[in-house]
Amino acid sequence: QVQLQQWGAGLLKPSETLSLTCAVYGGSFSNYYWIWIRQPPGKGLEWIGEINHRGITNYNPSLKSRVTISVDTSKNQFSLKLTSLTAADTAVYYCARGVGRHPPGRGWGQGTLVTVSS
Amino acid sequence: QSVLTQPPSVSAAPGQRVTISCSGSSSNIGNDYVFWYQQLPGTAPKLLIYDDNKRPSGIPDRFSGSKSGTSATLGITGLQTGDEADYYCGAWDSSLSAGVFGGGTKLTVL
Numbered sequence: 250q251v252q253l254q255q256w257g258a259g260l261l262k263p264s265e266t267l268s269l270t271c272a273v274y275g276g277s278f279s280n281y282y283w284i285w286i287r288q289p290p291g292k293g294l295e296w297i298g299e300i301n302h303r304g305i306t307n308y309n310p311s312l313k314s315r316v317t318i319s320v321d322t323s324k325n326q327f328s329l330k331l332t333s334l335t336a337a338d339t340a341v342y343y344c345a346r347g348v349g350r351h352p353p354g355r356g357w358g359q360g361t362l363v364t365v366s367s
Numbered sequence: 368q369s370v371l372t373q374p375p376s377v378s379a380a381p382g383q384r385v386t387i388s389c390s391g392s393s394s395n396i397g398n399d400y401v402f403w404y405q406q407l408p409g410t411a412p413k414l415l416i417y418d419d420n421k422r423p424s425g426i427p428d429r430f431s432g433s434k435s436g437t438s439a440t441l442g443i444t445g446l447q448t449g450d451e452a453d454y455y456c457g458a459w460d461s462s463l464s465a466g467v468f469g470g471g472t473k474l475t476v477l
């Protein structure tokens with residue numbers, strides 16, 4: 250049973266960079282894509298992007314200019330960086346597992362609330 | 368504005384059946400599989416249905432999925448108070464080359 254555990258700073262200022270990491274325990278790391286999703290307070294889900302073990306990525310076009318997703322296969326971890334933050338980036342950020350070019354399946358992180366405020 | 372369209376809310380009595388619709392286009396639902404998720408308050412979404420109509424192990428057969436053209440439907444029978452949650456549909460959009468979700472539907476079990 251795969252488990253995803255995520256961490257990162259929860260309070261950031263406008264213009265700063267968000268940085269989150271997700272560690273994967275159990276199951277294969279190389280057979281899947283690893284996904285970031287966010288959910289603003291009281292709103293729906295937004296797909297941010299995904300990466301596989303070779304570093305192949307797909308990004309949401311609306312966020313692509315500010316997003317970088319990277320992978321560390323030696324640690325079975327993947328990370329999200331989102332630059333030039335504004336209040337609109339305030340959300341719960343989730344990491345999840347997928348099979349590539351599909352929505353996420355089973356295996357989600359616990360979520361991290363990131364608040365952008367001066 | 369979400370790429371996939373869901374009703375904001377639905378409601379039904381315990382024991383009854385409810386359906387939640389998800390409308391998209393030829394570049395997402397009409398071209399690829401639909402996934403459905405249940406999100407209880409304060410928790411991460413949980414996969415209910417994948418590949419239009421398949422249930423992961425452990426998901427009761429009270430939950431079902433179907434698709435026709437560019438629309439999909441989640442059905443829940445034998446409603447229980449524990450089914451009160453937000454439900455989301457998701458798909459891959461080949462025009463965006465990105466995952467997309469519906470805006471979510473809040474289910475109330477009266």
